[in-house]
Amino acid sequence: MAAIYDDQNIFARILRGEIPCHKVFENDDAIVIMDAMPQSPGHCLIIPKAPSRNLLDADPAALARLVPLVQKVAQAATVAFEADGINIMQFNEAPAGQTVFHLHIHVIPRRDGVPLKPHTGGMxxxxxxxxxxxxxxxxxxxx
Known part of the structure; x- marks a missing residue:
């Protein structure tokens, strides 16, 4: 049985303006915000506005509109944070590391030889x- 989308998750609440965030960009399809618990300088999240738990239940048309934004944000993060590389991460369900059950994509600038900070819960x-x-x-x- 497929899990049900919970519209009270933190990202749904951010999208509705109920919880503040550090917004980078917004269009009709998605919002880009800074990750409150960054694993490196410039760690941000791309959150589609269409409700879905993750990639497994997302509307393919919404995904098609999301990917060009992910690419553009990754390009901008490379420049803005003088990154040597970029991690693009997306998790699907708890066993895979997903903790917020609204589709979101991490863009994490990386510097050569600098490990990621742990995602400890500290903001x-x-x-x-x-x-x-x-x-x-x-x-x-x-x-």
């Missing part, structure tokens, strides 16, 4: 997230 200071959002927003605008 980054608001000023760090705001500065990262500003840098990424500027880089997106320049593309």
């Amino acid at each position: 980054a200071p608001a000023e760090v997230l705001a500065a990262g959002a500003q840098k990424l927003t500027a880089a997106l605008a320049a593309l």
Whole structure:
């Protein structure tokens, strides 16, 4: 039996404006926000507005509109955070590491030789997230 989408998950609540976030970009299909618990400087999330638990139950048309945005955000993050590489991560169900059950894609800038920080649940200071959002927003605008 397939799991049911819960519209009270944190990302659904962010999309409805019930919970604040550090927004980088928004269009009709998705929002890009800074990850509140970044594993590296510039770690952000791309969250589609269409409700789905993850990739397994997402509308293929919504996915088709999402991928070009993921690419653009990855390109901007590479520039903004002087990244040597980029991790694109997406998890499907708890055994695979998914903790928020609304489809989202992580874009994580990487520096050569610098390991990812653990995802411990500790939130980054608001000023760090705001500065990262500003840098990424500027880089997106320049593309």
